[in-house]
């Protein structure tokens with residue numbers, strides 16, 4: 001039976017460490033790290049995520065600014081907001097919540113954030129630095145970097161291991177590949193066109209699922225004893241689907257009764273737990289790490305800016 005990787009506990013540890021560093025900064029009279037979060041439109045999931053990010057800032061004593069813009073915002077208007085934040089000295093990190101409304105040119109917007117404030121690590125300069133293995137002077141995407149922290153803190157070595165990533169998104173899959181290669185894993189990336197996907201995945205010592213398909217990864221994908229990291233966060237509203245994923249877990253069924261939904265990942269835990277060595281739960285696995293790493297990245301951006309100013 002797989003042991004669970006407690007992302008919530010590791011995220012709490014990371015936040016406590018960041019808080020210690022911030023307290024030292026403040027005790028020296030330095031300005032606090034600052035994060036600006038920009039939300040365009042009122043997508044309910046994005047609104048919840050943005051709220052959690054702002055709350056995390058407040059708990060750590062960061063300066064935080066939240067910009068809620070209407071869904072009708074034009075690319076030019078959003079670029080003007082980004083430009084103002086690029087020049088705002090209180091702000092070390094700028095995060096534009098994705099996805100943006102379809103009429104906005106996402107590439108133009110992400111490219112407009114100055115690389116040293118790009119705490120998402122989505123700017124081509126940061127993508128390139130990560131690809132080149134120059135992580136120390138770049139900002140790397142929060143979710144895959146959080147996964148690396150999780151593995152490290154559970155003493156799960158990636159060096160020489162066979163890692164398989166399912167999904168090639170710019171937010172998780174692609175940066176995950178670079179982070180793993182930089183740590184000397186042997187990496188395979190799979191996607192919707194991969195032939196014999198279960199067979200390729202069964203070669204993995206470390207399997208990372210980031211595809212956004214509920215319960216897609218079954219026992220057929222998992223080598224006995226493998227480490228399985230589930231990046232998916234998918235709402236499940238149907239009790240029959242919940243049973244397929246969680247068996248007779250009463251809490252899940254009660255959540256659907258009470259709140260209309262429960263959250264499930266890309267992995268089917270009922271089928272995978274008996275085979276895997278380690279598994280991240282959903283919720284409480286990768287999710288909490290993303291916000292903790294955003295706080296850590298904002299502190300890093302603060303340091304990088306200080307270093308640039310004194311260089």
Ligand code: GUN
Nearest residue numbers: 095096097098099120142
């Ligand atoms: N939407 C889903 N994940 C992310 C993320 O990591 N950053 C941003 N900006 N938007 C997201």
